[in-house]
Amino acid sequence: MSLNGKVALVTGGAQGIGRAVVQSLLQSSAKVAMVDLNKDLGEECKAQLDAEFGEGNCTFIECDVANGDALRDTFQNTVDQFGHLDIVINNAGITNEKDWEKTIQVNLTSVIKGTYLALEHMSKENGKQGGTIINVSSMAAFMHSPHQPVYTATKHGVIGFTRAMADAAIQGDYGVRIHALCPAFVDTPLLQSVEDEDNMGKFVKFKDDFKRSMSKFGVLQPSLIAEGMMRLITDTSLHGAVMKITCSKGIHFHTYEPMSA
C-alpha cells in the first residue's frame, strides 16, 4: 500500500528497529523524520537513505527524547519541513538498570510526551486530520525476567498508557488510531548491551538466565518488526491493538478479557 503524501516521525530511528521501519516507510513513499540522539549515526543513516530513496524524502533531527522541550521542537520542525504529520512511532528505548530513572524517562515518560505531542498535531480535537501512533513496548511486558526489573516496569507502563489513550481517542473522536507493539528478542545493538555491567548493574549476574531465554525463544530480525508496524499503520480496521511478535507465533495480537461488572 502506498503512503504517498503521508508524513511519519520515528524516534530512535537511526539504528535497529527504528531504522528498519524508517526504511519501510520510505519504501512505501512516505516522508520521514528520523529522530535520534546519536548525531553521527543519524547523519550516516540519512546519507545512505538519500542515496537509496532520493533527497528530500527523509530528514534527520538530532534530539534526546528525554528532553521535553527538544521533543516539542522536533515535532514542530517535522511539520515545518513536511507540512503536516500522519504517523508517529515512539520507538526510542534503552535498557539501563543502573541509571534506572533514565530508563523510566526514555522508555515511559518520553512515550507519554510523544503521544501527547502527536495528538496536538494530528487529533481532530485540534482541527487536524487524524493519524496513527505506535508506542513500542516489549514481550517483557508479558514475560518478566529478574535481569531487567525497571525495563520491564516501563514496558508494562507503555501498554497501560497506550490502551487507555486508545479508548480516549475512540470516545473523544480524535481520528487517531493508537497501538502498542511488543516484540520478543530482536537482533539489534540494544540486545548486546544487556550483558554490560555498566547497563545492568547488580542484575548483570542474571545475564545467563536472560541468554538462556534468548536461545530458547529465538531472536527476530528488525525487518519483521517493521512489517508488523506497517500492518498497524495501513490496516484502518485496527484501533487500540496490542501486537505481539515472537519467533513461535510471528505477528499476532494479545487479546484481553472484556471488563465485567
Ligand SMILES: NC(=O)C1=CN([C@@H]2O[C@H](COP(=O)(O)OP(=O)(O)OC[C@H]3O[C@@H](n4cnc5c(N)ncnc54)[C@H](O)[C@@H]3O)[C@@H](O)[C@H]2O)C=CC1
Ligand atoms: N532489541 C530487542 O530485543 C527489543 C527491543 N524492544 C524495544 O524496541 C525499541 C527499539 O530498540 P532497538 O532497536 O533494539 O534499540 P537500539 O539500541 O538498537 O536502537 C535504539 C535507537 O534509539 C536511540 N536512542 C536511545 N535513547 C534515545 C534518546 N534518549 N533520544 C533519542 N534517541 C535515542 C539510539 O541512539 C538508537 O539509535 C526500544 O523501545 C526497545 O525497548 C522491544 C523488545 C525487544
Ligand SMILES: CCCCCC(=O)/C=C/[C@H]1[C@H](O)CC(=O)[C@@H]1CCCCCCC(=O)O
Ligand atoms: C534488550 C531488551 C530486550 C527485551 C526483549 C524482550 O522482550 C525480552 C523479554 C523477555 C523477558 O525479559 C523474560 C522473558 O522470558 C522474555 C522473553 C520473551 C520471549 C517470548 C517468546 C514467547 C514465544 O515465542 O511464544
